Amino acid sequence: MHELAFVEGIVQQVKELKLFHRFNRVREIEIICGPYNSVSADNLEFVLSHLSDQCLNQAKVSVRRVISKYFCSQCALEFDDHDSIEGLCPICHSCRSVVEARRAPYIHKLEVEDEN
Amino acid sequence: MKINVMDKLLSANDAWAEENRLLLRKHGITMLNIIGSPGAGKTTLLEQTIALLGKTIKMAVIEGDIATTKDAARIEKMGVAAYQINTGNACHLDAHLVNTALKELINDVNPELIFVENIGNLVCPAEFDIGEDGKIAVLSVTEGDDKVEKYPLLFSEAEILVITKLKLIEHTNFNLAIALAAFKQLNKKGEVITVDSCSGEGFASWIDFVQDCVLVHKIAECFK
Numbered sequence: 001m002h003e004l005a006f007v008e009g010i011v012q013q014v015k016e017l018k019l020f021h022r023f024n025r026v027r028e029i030e031i032i033c034g035p036y037n038s039v040s041a042d043n044l045e046f047v048l049s050h051l052s053d054q055c056l057n058q059a060k061v062s063v064r065r066v067i068s069k070y071f072c073s074q075c076a077l078e079f080d081d082h083d084s085i086e087g088l089c090p091i092c093h094s095c096r097s098v099v100e101a102r103r104a105p106y107i108h109k110l111e112v113e114d115e116n
Numbered sequence: 117m118k119i120n121v122m123d124k125l126l127s128a129n130d131a132w133a134e135e136n137r138l139l140l141r142k143h144g145i146t147m148l149n150i151i152g153s154p155g156a157g158k159t160t161l162l163e164q165t166i167a168l169l170g171k172t173i174k175m176a177v178i179e180g181d182i183a184t185t186k187d188a189a190r191i192e193k194m195g196v197a198a199y200q201i202n203t204g205n206a207c208h209l210d211a212h213l214v215n216t217a218l219k220e221l222i223n224d225v226n227p228e229l230i231f232v233e234n235i236g237n238l239v240c241p242a243e244f245d246i247g248e249d250g251k252i253a254v255l256s257v258t259e260g261d262d263k264v265e266k267y268p269l270l271f272s273e274a275e276i277l278v279i280t281k282l283k284l285i286e287h288t289n290f291n292l293a294i295a296l297a298a299f300k301q302l303n304k305k306g307e308v309i310t311v312d313s314c315s316g317e318g319f320a321s322w323i324d325f326v327q328d329c330v331l332v333h334k335i336a337e338c339f340k
């Protein structure tokens with residue numbers, strides 16, 4: 001049942017992204033989450049497939065579980081406190097794109113089809 | 117085309133959770149989120165806590181259930197204000213539902229401590245931040261000592277694990293050492309307390325824990 005809340009989050013974020021990037025269909029959604037979050041790609045795809053929204057109802061979902069504390073969305077590195085100074089990515093030194101990965105599920109990337 | 121997003125799936129819920137935290141800090145209230153499976157003894161733990169602490173700390177309870185107001189009625193019978201949320205078929209309380217209850221309880225009773233009894237479920241409630249100061253995991257000995265490992269999210273995030281129905285342990289194959297080891301594996305900081313809510317056994321440590329939680333927020337308020 002809590003998948004409904006996750007899908008609500010996806011719908012909302014896709015709606016906002018459509019204002020900036022012109023696309024008419026989402027082909028793939030990549031989600032990252034912690035090792036213990038109850039996020040299932042099959043369940044999310046199932047709920048998405050029942051949406052009347054043409055943009056999302058054929059989207060494939062993949063879930064990647066991050067064991068470490070942090071995840072860098074720039075270079076996809078996973079790292080822990082001891083590898084980093086104040087949560088900065090030890091490889092690309094990005095700070096804005098580093099998230100605390102272990103707890104909550106995030107949408108990492110969307111693969112979309114351009115208009116026309 | 118690929119688009120990098122990096123936004124939380126539950127960002128709408130998290131915004132409400134933040135709003136709840138602001139409300140709690142503004143009014144100097146501590147909020148504890150009680151999570152455990154159906155029948156684990158969440159309401160009974162609260163009844164015994166009210167009996168022992170109701171005169172010392174001004175409390176209120178938010179009761180989450182799929183259906184009925186039975187748990188709220190049990191709490192009110194103990195002389196403490198309760199706000200029942202019926203989720204219909206949702207398996208968890210979310211931060212928005214809690215926000216409505218919180219505002220009403222602040223308005224009506226202005227408590228120092230709010231317990232939220234979440235929907236009986238070891239999985240879904242753990243996914244949702246409601247703005248609480250801590251999650252309390254409740255596990256009864258009749259559920260089996262393997263549950264900590266099987267439902268790791270809750271146990272990895274809980275501030276404390278309260279093992280209930282201690283008096284029944286001899287009638288079960290629950291191995292306390294196994295449950296404790298599994299909990300320590302997942303959660304380096306969390307405390308563990310064993311109680312029997314019917315006899316009151318083990319409640320001194322639990323009451324200390326609750327009082328400390330309230331005190332910590334009172335002290336923090338002084339430094340605001």
Ligand SMILES: Nc1nc2c(ncn2[C@@H]2O[C@H](COP(=O)(O)OP(=O)(O)OP(=O)(O)O)[C@@H](O)[C@H]2O)c(=O)[nH]1
Nearest residue numbers: 153154155156157158159160236280281312313314
């Ligand atoms: N012996 C014993 N019985 C307990 C204890 N705690 C709860 N019970 C009994 O277990 C049953 C369920 O307790 P509740 O407190 O209603 O459980 P709950 O977790 O609130 O249940 P839901 O709200 O339905 O999820 C009741 O019959 C209680 O009397 C305990 O510590 N010892």
Ligand SMILES: [Mg+2]
Nearest residue numbers: 158159187233
């Ligand atoms: Mg109950």
Ligand SMILES: [Zn+2]
Nearest residue numbers: 072075089092
């Ligand atoms: Zn990086």
